[in-house]
Amino acid sequence: MNLRQLQALARQHGTPLVVVDHAVIRRNFAEFRRHFPKVQPYYAVKANPEPEIVRTLFRAGASFDVASLPEFMLVYENIKSWPAPAQQDFIWDKIIYANPTKPRQTLEALDRYKPLVTFDNLTELEKIHAYAPHAGVVVRLRVPNTGSMVELSSKFGCDPAEAVDLMLAATRLGLAVEGVSFHVGSQCCNFENYVQSLNMASAVMREARSRGQPMKILDIGGGFPAPYHQDVPPIATLARKINAEIDRLFPPDVEIIAEPGRFMVASAAWAVSRIIGKARRDGKPCYYIDDSVYHTFSGIIFDHCKYPLKSFRRGRKEICAVFGQTCDGLDVLSLSEELPELKLDDLVYAENIGAYGSASATWFNGFPPAKVVHVNL
Numbered sequence: 001m002n003l004r005q006l007q008a009l010a011r012q013h014g015t016p017l018v019v020v021d022h023a024v025i026r027r028n029f030a031e032f033r034r035h036f037p038k039v040q041p042y043y044a045v046k047a048n049p050e051p052e053i054v055r056t057l058f059r060a061g062a063s064f065d066v067a068s069l070p071e072f073m074l075v076y077e078n079i080k081s082w083p084a085p086a087q088q089d090f091i092w093d094k095i096i097y098a099n100p101t102k103p104r105q106t107l108e109a110l111d112r113y114k115p116l117v118t119f120d121n122l123t124e125l126e127k128i129h130a131y132a133p134h135a136g137v138v139v140r141l142r143v144p145n146t147g148s149m150v151e152l153s154s155k156f157g158c159d160p161a162e163a164v165d166l167m168l169a170a171t172r173l174g175l176a177v178e179g180v181s182f183h184v185g186s187q188c189c190n191f192e193n194y195v196q197s198l199n200m201a202s203a204v205m206r207e208a209r210s211r212g213q214p215m216k217i218l219d220i221g222g223g224f225p226a227p228y229h230q231d232v233p234p235i236a237t238l239a240r241k242i243n244a245e246i247d248r249l250f251p252p253d254v255e256i257i258a259e260p261g262r263f264m265v266a267s268a269a270w271a272v273s274r275i276i277g278k279a280r281r282d283g284k285p286c287y288y289i290d291d292s293v294y295h296t297f298s299g300i301i302f303d304h305c306k307y308p309l310k311s312f313r314r315g316r317k318e319i320c321a322v323f324g325q326t327c328d329g330l331d332v333l334s335l336s337e338e339l340p341e342l343k344l345d346d347l348v349y350a351e352n353i354g355a356y357g358s359a360s361a362t363w364f365n366g367f368p369p370a371k372v373v374h375v376n377l
């Protein structure tokens with residue numbers, strides 16, 4: 001995607017606009033496969049649930065991690081080559097429901113698909129047994145999330161010391177126990193989290209196997225960092241660590257899967273917005289754009305992410321504030337952006353906004369989410 005194309009698309013479709021480049025998604029997927037040849041990626045749909053993205057990744061060979069019944073159905077319905085009648089192996093090979101807490105009604109609706117689901121406590125296990133007795137289960141461990149941009153360990157995962165007892169309980173209830181999972185936290189640049197988690201998972205698996213519990217799947221979760229800026233360590237460094245630990249710690253019959261969300265889509269989208277207002281407050285230039293933190297830029301709030309705004313215009317840059325279109329005081333994109341002097345109707349853009357942005361956009365203030373355009377489908 002070059003800037004000329006981006007501007008042309010904004011002229012054609014108007015603003016606010018999100019452009020998703022599927023060539024970049026395919027490149028990210030291929031890069032993941034190249035670095036982790038023994039790991040099957042289950043794309044975490046919540047990062048960006050556009051059906052076009054699901055189809056592109058399916059054609060590239062991906063499987064999917066879903067967080068809800070609607071996401072499960074979205075994947076199910078968009079996989080056109082789904083064999084009929086659906087083969088059980090194919091469902092498990094293609095979808096894991098990795099949200100550890102599931103509403104009863106969701107379990108009831110999913111049971112006919114015999115889904116693969118995660119859990120991390122006995123209450124959930126009993127619920128799965130009662131409402132989705134045909135599910136296969138994967139236990140989620142609580143692992144270190146130190147230094148990850150989004151921390152998950154206070155909400156999810158069982159104490160590793162309880163994991164084997166939970167698996168034995170699942171077996172006693174007649175559920176198919178498939179394996180172990182973890183999540184090191186999103187945008188994890190502290191790769192020791194993965195190393196420690198792999199060691200914990202291997203200890204759990206070894207003990208489970210020694211107590212007669214077959215273990216097929218190791219799910220190493222998400223967290224693979226997107227290259228937002230130059231300080232993000234390269235995925236090749238992470239791959240060397242993970243691959244060495246996998247070879248050392250797990251027997252070759254263990255099937256290894258991962259749930260990358262952000263890594264697949266973050267760098268594949270651009271947002272283009274328009275300057276709709278301009279003011280000077282205490283000497284600082286302030287710009288108002290036709291998008292907001294309640295819309296495409298929701299990752300600023302929910303994802304703890306920053307998206308530097310850039311101008312198509314050249315010129316001497318000065319520090320300015322950029323605000324969203326809503327009348328809420330929280331709706332601040334930046335208080336210290338560096339932009340040249342802009343006029344009304346000028347366009348600005350942000351890169352690397354494909355993950356957790358549009359995905360959590362709302363209709364706040366009556367403004368609809370930005371239009372999404374897919375290129376290189």
Ligand SMILES: *Cc1c(COP(=O)(O)O)cnc(C)c1O
Nearest residue numbers: 044098186222223259260261262
């Ligand atoms: C959100 C989530 C993911 C995706 O995480 P990324 O950091 O975007 O790769 C994967 N697995 C689970 C269980 C999640 O909740």
